[in-house]
Amino acid sequence: MVKIGNIELGDFPLLLAPMEDVSDPPFRAVCKANGADLMYTEFISSEGLIRDAAKSVQKLDIFEYERPIGIQLFGSSIETMASCTEIATKAGPDLIDINYGCPVKQVACRGAGAALLQDIPKMVAMTEAVVKATHLPVTVKTRLGWDDSTKNIEDVAERLQDIGIQGLTIHGRTRVQMYKGEADWRLISKVKENPRIKIPIFGNGDIDSPQKALEYRDKYGVDGIMIGRASIGYPWIFNEIKHYLATGNIQAPPTIAERIAVCESHLDFSIRWKGNHGGIVEMRRHYSNYFRGMDHFKPYRMKLVTSFSLEEIKETLNEIAIHYAGE
Structure with a gap:
């Protein structure tokens, strides 16, 4: 111990x-x-x-x-x-x-x-x-x-x-x-x-x-x-x-659904801690990392890092879930 x-x-x-x-x-x-x-x-x-x-x-x-x-x-x-x-x-x-x-x-x-x-x-x-x-x-x-x-x-x-x-x-x-x-x-x-x-x-x-x-x-x-x-x-x-x-076994990497769930949890806590505006802005630095390695992700990233609306951000995350389902 x-x-x-x-x-x-x-x-x-x-x-x-x-x-x-x-x-x-x-x-x-x-x-x-x-x-x-x-x-x-x-x-x-x-x-x-x-x-x-x-x-x-x-x-x-x-x-x-x-x-x-x-x-x-x-x-x-x-x-x-x-x-x-x-x-x-x-x-x-x-x-x-x-x-x-x-x-x-x-x-x-x-x-x-x-x-x-x-x-x-x-x-x-x-x-x-x-x-x-x-x-x-x-x-x-x-x-x-x-x-x-x-x-x-x-x-x-x-x-x-x-x-x-x-x-x-x-x-x-x-x-x-x-x-x-x-x-x-x-x-x-x-x-x-x-x-x-x-x-x-x-x-x-x-x-x-x-x-x-x-x-x-x-x-x-x-x-x-x-x-x-x-x-x-x-x-x-x-x-x-x-x-x-x-x-001695490697766990399967997180699915897109798991990535989004943790990303949303992170975002929700960020807003609770810093308020709606501060929490949304603070979260922007993390999106690229949560979805690192995903092909053709730039348009989604741009939507995530330019929106000031929690509803829009969650809609974009839902679009990502649908687009990359099964990957």
């Missing part, structure tokens, strides 16, 4: 990665319904939370169905991170996660996210401040290092464990790599094999099929896997992996 603090996650948990502008409550709802064991909010700016910025505060929204759920924070100031941890704790999550892995310039150039990989003493001090600011378990998501010459994750893992984190997710790339090339899980495996490491180690990067999940579990010995991009428009991947690990 894999545990983070007192949170039981099963024998080989599948985690939904925190993804900016993706991992909102409606998206998390469909992933939870399709097998995600632990989920995280979109990452939340500590500066934004301290300023009471509306976008940051809204990201604190969590719901009972999501548990266990972690709130992920990022920032460059130790004091601000400690203060926003207190705010996030009051929102009632099951754990707090610190983002030391985001590679995008808007984050890293402000000294947050993966930028902390260039200042390990500050990373350790910040983590310790967060741990002390909450009664909840604290976890960390990070990368192998800043670049090929600073792959210091083995040392980082020990130091973060020593000051109290209770779980560590490692993305198998450096910051310089961004999302390019193939993720290298060999150092993730070395962290897991270190006899000093007692906390669960989760691997992240390039898991996009049940077969790869099994291969990487057996080859690298991680306690669980975090899945990000492969779940966008395809929340079924969590249960497909679980089924394959349990039986």
Whole structure:
């Protein structure tokens, strides 16, 4: 049984990665319904939370169905991170996660996210401040290092464990790599094999099929896997992996009717959460992914992403169901 603090996650948990502008409550709802064991909010700016910025505060929204759920924070100031941890704790999550892995310039150039990989003493001090600011378990998501010459994750893992984190997710790339090339899980495996490491180690990067999940579990010995991009428009991947690990058999892919049903569920939750206009606009980024690979889909996509009428959108989804029936 894999545990983070007192949170039981099963024998080989599948985690939904925190993804900016993706991992909102409606998206998390469909992933939870399709097998995600632990989920995280979109990452939340500590500066934004301290300023009471509306976008940051809204990201604190969590719901009972999501548990266990972690709130992920990022920032460059130790004091601000400690203060926003207190705010996030009051929102009632099951754990707090610190983002030391985001590679995008808007984050890293402000000294947050993966930028902390260039200042390990500050990373350790910040983590310790967060741990002390909450009664909840604290976890960390990070990368192998800043670049090929600073792959210091083995040392980082020990130091973060020593000051109290209770779980560590490692993305198998450096910051310089961004999302390019193939993720290298060999150092993730070395962290897991270190006899000093007692906390669960989760691997992240390039898991996009049940077969790869099994291969990487057996080859690298991680306690669980975090899945990000492969779940966008395809929340079924969590249960497909679980089924394959349990039986060795590949589940049939979702039918067009199943794709539409989950897409509609996602849309309905989006509207309940953000209102009619906001929910419809937020959903537009997801249609292409739900219907990825379908021939001659562009006219339907254009109707879906230009309509402001829920009734019209559902009529279009019904047209799609009829047109692609049997595929």
